[in-house]
Amino acid sequence: MPSDTDAWLTLARAPGLGATLAGRLLDRYGDAGAVLAAGPAAWREAGVPAAAREAMAHPDEAALARDRSWLERPDADLITRDDPRYPAALRDSAQPPPWLFALGDTDLLAVPGFAIVGSRNPTPAGLAHARDFGAAMARAGFAVVSGLAAGIDTAAHEGALEADGMTIAVCGTGLDRVYPARNRDLARRIAARGLLVSEFVPGTEPRPGHFPRRNRVIAGLCVGTLVVEAARTSGSLITARLALEAGREVFALPGAVDNPLARGCHRLIREGAKLVESSADILEEIAPQLAPAPENPPRRAAETDTGTAPDDDYRRLLDALRGGPATVDTVVERTGLTAEAVSSMLLIMELRGLVAPTSEGAFQRTGDARAAGASDDS
Incomplete structure (x- = not known):
């Protein structure tokens, strides 16, 4: 045994x-x-x-x-779902990972988290905003949570560290890897003063499908999420939608109408995210959310229910899987959608029970998955 x-x-x-x-x-x-x-x-x-x-x-x-x-390692840990340190907010989210690998101060998992996410290629103004909001939320006592990616994620982590506050980086790799490599020093500082977490075993390299999964953990750990600069197909939007699905607050920073990196934020605002201009706007809104939440929070009216009424992109994706299992690359080729959009949509559809991953790294419709399981003699 x-x-x-x-x-x-x-x-x-x-x-x-x-x-x-x-x-x-x-x-x-x-x-x-x-x-x-x-x-x-x-x-x-x-x-x-x-x-x-x-x-x-x-x-x-x-x-x-x-x-x-x-x-x-003295700062390394494996936190399983039956561990009392497993964060309650994540446990109450959609498809919580049964385990988390951790590097750093695991006490931060008991601190209310606030996510700041956005473009990997932001404007200088976007970087400044992310850094300022990261510092402000850290000073307010939140653990600033982001994904260690280039751009907005990096600035949010840096802002929290500069404010001598708490920050958690959720990684899409094993914790013995750093992606992007240029964030090695940042990862080292977060491990020393904050916390790195991942559901992926040590040695796991970055893969496109890992990052939507990382995003669901970011959303699940937090009482709220702020999106700072995001294109309409940004992976940050999946973090926001998963946060909404978990009953958490979503905020978006508006931008100039001619800035393509503002379009994702404007779309979120139209769908019900709260427009913010300062950290005070956020703190006023989420203060009541720190009290115990009801067992079954109501779903937002603006939320798209892919289980019953998928939009055109989801229909195209389901049609692309009609002939059997297909990889992300194959779905991209069949639908014309971006790889990031396909990966994000597949995660939402997996959460809703519409698709299932195969052991070969492809995806199939759940009816096809059941049929494959029934005929598998290996």
Whole structure:
């Protein structure tokens, strides 16, 4: 029987398992060790892909040894969903990851988080705004949460650090990697004075599909999200929509009508996000949100329900999967949408149960997924 840590690491390393399926297994069996003890027949019945079943039955001992070695660092940790340190806000969000790898001060997970996200290629004014809002929210006692990306994310983290405040970076890689590489020094300073978290095991390289998943964790950790400069197809918009879905407040900074990086913010404002000009606007709005929230917060009227009435882009994406599993690149080719937009939409559709990932890194409609599971003899 593997140790508790090895059992969690084995699940985290199982290809194609995913947070939703892992969560269902944990709900059924109780903990990671019990999931592994259930055996291949039970895993197959639960819909676990063949590659994941193989990895769970025959764990990669060398990889587990590397993971254990990384966890021996004094500032490294693995926080599972049954750990009392697991953040309550994230637990109450859509598709919470069953585990988080952490580097730094895990006490920050108990501090109310506020997300600041936006373009990787902002204007100088956008950078200044992100830095100022990061500093102001940190001084107000929030942990400023962002994604360690270039541009707005970097400025938000820097603003919080400059204010001697708290900041959390949610990463789309393993925590022994830094993406983009030019943010290595920033990542080091955050690990020393704040916290880095990721649902991805050490050694995981950056991949396009990881960043929408990172965005859902950013949204889930926070009581509110501010978008500073975002194009209409920006990945920051998925963070905002996931925040709305979790019942959290979303704010957007308006810009000049001829600035393409203001269009995403203006779209959010039209859909119900709150227009802000200063941190006081945010603090006035979210102060009541720090009280316990109702169990089932009402959905926003402006929210698009892809489960019942997908818009044209979602219909195009579903049509692109009609012939069977397809990779993000294939969907991009078939729909004409950007890779970032496709990755973001696939995440929302996975959360709604419309599509499912395969162990080969492709996606398929859920009806096709069930059929594939029924005919899989491996």
